Amino acid sequence: MEHYLSRNAQAIPPSGIRRIFDLASQPGVISLAIGEPDFTTPSHIREAAKESLDRGETHYTANLGILELRRAIAAKLARVSGLEVDGDSQVIVTIGGVQALQLAGAAILNPGDEVLIPDPGFMVYNSLCLLLGAVPVPYPLRIENGFYPDMAEVEALVTPRARMIVINSPGNPTGQLIPRESLEGLAALAERHDLVVVSDEVYDPIVYDGKRATCFATLPGMKDRTITVNGFSKAYAMTGWRVGYAAAHPAVIQAMMRIHQITIACVPTMVQMGALRALESDQGFIREMVEEYQARRDLITELLNRVPGLRCIKPEGAFYAFPDIRGTGMGSMELCEFLLETAKVGCVPGNVFGARGEGHVRISYASSREVLQEAGERMRQAFSR
Helix, strand or coil: CHHHCCHHHHHCCCCHHHHHHHHCCCCCCEECCCCCCCCCCCHHHHHHHHHHHHCCCCCCCCCCCCHHHHHHHHHHHHHHHCCCCCCCCCEEEECHHHHHHHHHHHHHCCCCCEEEEEECCCHHHHHHHHHCCCEEEEEEECHHHCCCECHHHHHHCCCCCEEEEEEECCCCCCCCCCCHHHHHHHHHHHHHCCCEEEEECCCCCCECCCCCCCCHHHCCCCCCCEEEEEECCCCCCCHHHCCEEEECCHHHHHHHHHHHHHHCCCCCHHHHHHHHHHHHCCCHHHHHHHHHHHHHHHHHHHHHHHCCCCECCCCCECCEECCECHHHCCCHHHHHHHHHHHHCEECEEHHHHCHHHCCEEEEECCCCHHHHHHHHHHHHHHHHC
């Protein structure tokens, strides 16, 4: 049957993260591969979903999502991010942030359009471009620049076919928070070349050292040009719930909704009610989780910098470290296989995230400090031997 498969489907590479995750599922292996909070969804959110089921709320909702939830999302964006949107017409509830990204691309892109994506960056950006028949154009994020984009390098990649640029801050896999002045440079670039901006802000509450993430759509002139993508997976430890959202100009939201209604119809009702409770309840859980992540960030950075041949700058957000491994003399996949075999530690090769990820590995520190300490010691011993 392989010859029946579409070119777009065949162009999408298998997930390198899942491959490592499967290998790291062996007994005795410490897996630092998957980007998922190790915290359980807070009980009050779980209870809201149960209560919804007990009330018999098992039917379709509006395609855009429950109006009360959309208004709560709009209120959260205004309160936390300074972004004023109308929950009635400028918000759509999606199956996780990934579906929001897919709908954004499907609403804007035509076959052959070029999309500037970060490299290294979340591999879904590349795959969604290929699925939609668009052309991904990677722009480099280098450790020498703190993994921040260089405006001259980005601008040099823009052609008349460029239609969209994707921004992710705090970023996966680098964990870096793009400074406001760099975001302003990207905003000016988007305006000069008439680009639509997709700003993936799913890690926006997970920021350290008293810093705050900048919501791209709040920059001057960017509100109507930007599709803001966010979700509940990382902030509320709700990865398995699969609930996210996008905020954009009403015309864009309507286009996204038309695609959403023939593919998904709506996010399950009880899941939306859990998300509503998450937004309307005390946000202390997020603060406590971020404090713990920051302690883990400090620990893993120290441990990695003790390992011969590794160099790790301190991440500013998310829960990933992206150390430079070139000093070991090994490539990304070679090092990951070495660590699995010798140290029983699983991490992700950097080239999974793009060509410029080669020479790095991604380590998720969404594990307890005790687990991270043990993983760091195993790595140090493996290299010492």
